[in-house]
Amino acid sequence: MIALAEALGWPYETRQLSWNVLNHLPNPVIGAHAFTLDRDAATLQPPWPDLVIAASRRAAPVARWIKARSGNRTRLVHLLHTQMNPRYFDLVVTSAQFRVPTAPNVLRTTLPLNVVEPATREAAACAWRPRLSHLPGPWIGVLVGGTSSSHRFDATTARALAERANAMAQATGGSLLVTTSRRTPCEAADVLAAGLTVPHYFHAWRADDPDNPYPAFLALCARFLVTGDSASLPAEAAATGAPVTLFEWPSIRPPRSLPAMVKPIHRALVYNGWYKPRRDFAAFHAGLRDAGLVDTESPATPPDDMARVVSAVRALFERDRPMDSAAAICQSTGHSS
Structure with a gap:
């Protein structure tokens, strides 16, 4: 996630997230909510960012929650897999081993971005x-x-x-x-x-x-x-x-x-x-x-997979409006699933 934020060249902040036992619920049940966070929701406050870069299953509902709080203004770029319908995200960046279903907003890379x-x-x-x-x-x-x-x-x-x-x-x-x-x-x-x-x-x-x-x-x-x-x-x-x-x-x-x-x-x-x-x-x-x-x-x-991903992320903003505030990155503490 940090590598992508650095490659974009936009200002960004990071948020380290930890989880309570409710994070074991299926993502379709959790939906666009942050009740799976362990005392971290208070650190996620307005002004909401233009972009959230998150990764893996547990961060997906929290990213959607931020998007909802922003009035759907925030763009969501999710790495690895979402374990929920990809239509809830603006861009899903994944590779073959995760077996993410094909969709118009799913971009597959040959190599991981964090080499x-x-x-x-x-x-x-x-x-x-x-x-x-x-x-x-x-x-x-x-x-x-x-x-x-x-x-x-x-x-x-x-x-x-x-x-x-x-x-x-x-x-x-x-x-x-x-x-x-x-x-x-x-x-x-x-x-x-x-x-x-x-x-x-x-x-x-x-x-x-x-x-x-x-x-x-x-x-x-x-x-x-x-x-x-x-x-x-x-x-x-x-x-x-x-x-x-x-x-x-x-x-x-x-x-x-x-x-x-x-x-x-x-x-x-x-x-x-x-x-x-x-x-x-x-x-x-x-x-x-x-x-x-x-x-x-x-x-x-x-292949320069990072360049492809950066281009795809920038295109999310070129279609509608310029980038005008920091990107936020949701990071999990411990193992992300």
């Missing part, structure tokens, strides 16, 4: 390059996700990843720069580290680590091997323009096909927010392949 900025990558690279200079090049980044609702990253998977990474390094005569992440199980991380037989640097993820080499690896590596259990790791690797190989393994909850007679009902439930489908990372990865960003030795130039 690590080039300046951040380069600054980290300056600090880490001397610390890694003993390792032969080319450097291959191994970006490791972990267990999720759709994938289990266990010891067997970790061994297979180590074998794949070793083979890539042996083929080039280079080294591996490996980093785990918040979702990587400790046992699997240990198995992965023990299975590496080529020159490497292994970083085990730690919370609030001031010395996390992840942004440096994005800048320093000539290519990447990335686990396919998420959207963020493949997207951030692809955004560098380097070759990216996806390491995929079977999902523990593969998508099920629905009988033809049930599909219209399912679509209606999803479209109106009564049912939230599981994320479809396979669809997201297929989009990366179709764009020529992964699993190719000559990757295409990463």
